[in-house]
Amino acid sequence: MAEIGGMLAAAVLKAAAGKVGDAIGNRIMLQWRFGEDLEVMRDTLESIEAVMEDAERRSIEDASVRLWLKRLTRASYDISDMFDELEAKTTKQSALRKFKVLNPCLTLAPKVGMAVKMKKAREKLNTISNDRHNFCFTAVPQVIDERETSSRVIEADIQGRGQEIRKVIALLTEANTSSEFIILPIYGIGGIGKTTFAQLLFNDTHFKYYKKAWVYVSQTFDLKKIDDSITSQLQKEQGQLIDTQEPDADVPASKKILIVLDDLWENDDFKLEALKISLKLIGSGGCKVFVIATTRDADIAQKIQTTEAYKIEPLSTDMCWTIIKQIVGFDGRSDKETLKDTGKEIAKKCAGVALAARALGYMLRFRNFNGWVSVKDSGIWNVSTSGYTTSPYDNVLASLKLSYSSMLPYLRLCFAYCAIFPKGHKMAKDDLIYQWVALGFINPSDDVSSWQHGGNCIEQLLGMSFFQHSKSPSIEINGIRQIPMNVRLHMRLQK
Structure with missing residues (x-):
C-alpha cells in the first residue's frame, strides 16, 4: 500500500505555497529583496499543485511516483521552515529598528545566509518540478463539494447485530449454570464493530440490574489501572441498585456483576493470568461475575477465555x-x-x-x-x-x-x-x-x-x-x- 505520507504531499505543498503567497504580499518581508525568487517559486508551486491529484492517484501502484511525492514533501517542509525563519528574523529586525539599535552592517550576514537558502530551495523545487514531466501527470478537476467542510454527520443507527446480541446473552446464560466466573472474549478484525457490539450488550435490558464497569484497556496494559477503574465504578453503582431489586430475582442484583474490557492487546501469558485472577477475586464474596473482553487477536481470546470465545461476524x-x-x-x-x-x-x-x-x-x-x-x-x-x-x-x-x-x-x-x-x-x-x-x-x-x-x-x-x-x-x-x-x-x- 502506498505510504500515506505520499498523500500528505498535497497538504504540505499547499501550506508552503500559502507561505510564499503571504511573503509576496508582505512589504516588510520584501525588504529582503527576494521578490523575483518568490514569484518564480510561487509559479512553480502552482504548476505542481495542478497535477497533485493525478500524482497521488498513481502513487498507489507506482513506486517511482511515491518517491517523487516523498521528495516533494521534504522540499515543501523545507520551504515552510525557511519562511518561518525569514519571518522571525524580519520581525526581530523591525523591532530593533524601531528602537534605533540596529547597526546596518549587522544585517548583511543574515541576508547573505537567507539568500543562499532561498537559492537552494528554488533549485531543489525546480528539479522536482522538472522531474514531474517524466510521469506525464494531468490536471484533474477537484470533485469535492465545498459544503462537506461544514456538514454535520448523523451517525448511522446500529445495524444487523440484534440476533448476535441474543446469541451472546444465551452463551453467557448457559455458562452461568456451571460457573460463577465467566470470561467471554469477542474478537474480530479492527473496525468490524467489536466495541459497538460490547456497548449494545452492556446496555441491554438483560443486564439492567447488574452492577457494571466498563474499562478501555488499550495497547498499554496496566493491571493496577484496570483494577482501580473497576473498583471505583462498582462502588459507585452499589447504592444505585438497592432500591431497584426485582422481587423474583434468583440472585440479588448487587450480587451480579458485568465487566467489559474493551480493546485488549496484551498477549503475555503471565499478565493475562494475573488479569484473570484479579477479575475472579471480584466475585470472591459470592458474586456472579460476567466479563466480556474485546480483542482483535484470536490467540489472546483463547488465552483469556473461560468459555468459548465469540468471533463477531461481518455485516451483510x-x-x-x-x-x-x-x-x-x-x-x-x-x-x-x-x-x-x-x-x-x-x-x-x-x-x-x-x-x-x-x-x-x-x-x-x-x-x-x-x-x-x-x-x-x-x-x-x-x-x-x-x-x-x-x-x-x-x-x-x-x-x-x-x-x-x-x-x-x-x-x-x-x-x-x-x-x-x-x-x-x-x-x-x-x-x-x-x-x-x-x-x-x-x-x-x-x-x-x-x-x-x-x-x-x-x-x-x-x-x-x-x-x-x-x-x-x-x-x-x-x-x-x-x-x-x-x-x-x-x-x-x-x-
Missing part, C-alpha cells in the same frame, strides 16, 4: 448498504435510482466492516454519480496492504485511505498532525484547535473564524470515523467545559 452487504444510505441521505436524493447499483457495488467492498461503511458513506455524501463511480473503480481496492497476500484488513484500510485522499489539503494536515498521539489518546477539542491554528493549518476566512473552521474540521473527522467521542466525562480547562475525543489511527501517517 445489505447491512453495509443500509449504513451508507443512511449517512448519504439516500432516500431524499433525486438521483437515488441512478446511484443504487453503484452503491451496492461499493457496499460489497466494505467486506462487512461497519467502520468502512461509515467512512465511505461520509465520503459519498455530496458526490454525484460520476463521483460514486470513481470510488467504485478506484485502483486502491486492487492493492493489497499486507504484501503479496490478501488480508481482511485490505478493504478496511483501502476505504479509509479513500476517505483520507478525498479530504481537502488543510484537513489532511490537521489529521496527519494527530499521528503524534497514540491510538485511543484523549484530546480536548479546544486544545487541538489551538494547536492547529498555532501551526497555521487552519486560517480564518471572510465568513468563518479560525475557531469555527477548527470546529468544522473536528466534525468532519468525527463523521469519517477518524475521531470518536471519548466515553470519559467532560473536563474543564480554564473554566471551559470540554468533551474529550479519542483518536482512531487506522493508518500510519508518515512524512
Whole structure:
C-alpha cells in the first residue's frame, strides 16, 4: 500500500505555497529583496499543485511516483521552515529598528545566509518540478463539494447485530449454570464493530440490574489501572441498585456483576493470568461475575477465555448498504435510482466492516454519480496492504485511505498532525484547535473564524470515523467545559 505520507504531499505543498503567497504580499518581508525568487517559486508551486491529484492517484501502484511525492514533501517542509525563519528574523529586525539599535552592517550576514537558502530551495523545487514531466501527470478537476467542510454527520443507527446480541446473552446464560466466573472474549478484525457490539450488550435490558464497569484497556496494559477503574465504578453503582431489586430475582442484583474490557492487546501469558485472577477475586464474596473482553487477536481470546470465545461476524452487504444510505441521505436524493447499483457495488467492498461503511458513506455524501463511480473503480481496492497476500484488513484500510485522499489539503494536515498521539489518546477539542491554528493549518476566512473552521474540521473527522467521542466525562480547562475525543489511527501517517 502506498505510504500515506505520499498523500500528505498535497497538504504540505499547499501550506508552503500559502507561505510564499503571504511573503509576496508582505512589504516588510520584501525588504529582503527576494521578490523575483518568490514569484518564480510561487509559479512553480502552482504548476505542481495542478497535477497533485493525478500524482497521488498513481502513487498507489507506482513506486517511482511515491518517491517523487516523498521528495516533494521534504522540499515543501523545507520551504515552510525557511519562511518561518525569514519571518522571525524580519520581525526581530523591525523591532530593533524601531528602537534605533540596529547597526546596518549587522544585517548583511543574515541576508547573505537567507539568500543562499532561498537559492537552494528554488533549485531543489525546480528539479522536482522538472522531474514531474517524466510521469506525464494531468490536471484533474477537484470533485469535492465545498459544503462537506461544514456538514454535520448523523451517525448511522446500529445495524444487523440484534440476533448476535441474543446469541451472546444465551452463551453467557448457559455458562452461568456451571460457573460463577465467566470470561467471554469477542474478537474480530479492527473496525468490524467489536466495541459497538460490547456497548449494545452492556446496555441491554438483560443486564439492567447488574452492577457494571466498563474499562478501555488499550495497547498499554496496566493491571493496577484496570483494577482501580473497576473498583471505583462498582462502588459507585452499589447504592444505585438497592432500591431497584426485582422481587423474583434468583440472585440479588448487587450480587451480579458485568465487566467489559474493551480493546485488549496484551498477549503475555503471565499478565493475562494475573488479569484473570484479579477479575475472579471480584466475585470472591459470592458474586456472579460476567466479563466480556474485546480483542482483535484470536490467540489472546483463547488465552483469556473461560468459555468459548465469540468471533463477531461481518455485516451483510445489505447491512453495509443500509449504513451508507443512511449517512448519504439516500432516500431524499433525486438521483437515488441512478446511484443504487453503484452503491451496492461499493457496499460489497466494505467486506462487512461497519467502520468502512461509515467512512465511505461520509465520503459519498455530496458526490454525484460520476463521483460514486470513481470510488467504485478506484485502483486502491486492487492493492493489497499486507504484501503479496490478501488480508481482511485490505478493504478496511483501502476505504479509509479513500476517505483520507478525498479530504481537502488543510484537513489532511490537521489529521496527519494527530499521528503524534497514540491510538485511543484523549484530546480536548479546544486544545487541538489551538494547536492547529498555532501551526497555521487552519486560517480564518471572510465568513468563518479560525475557531469555527477548527470546529468544522473536528466534525468532519468525527463523521469519517477518524475521531470518536471519548466515553470519559467532560473536563474543564480554564473554566471551559470540554468533551474529550479519542483518536482512531487506522493508518500510519508518515512524512
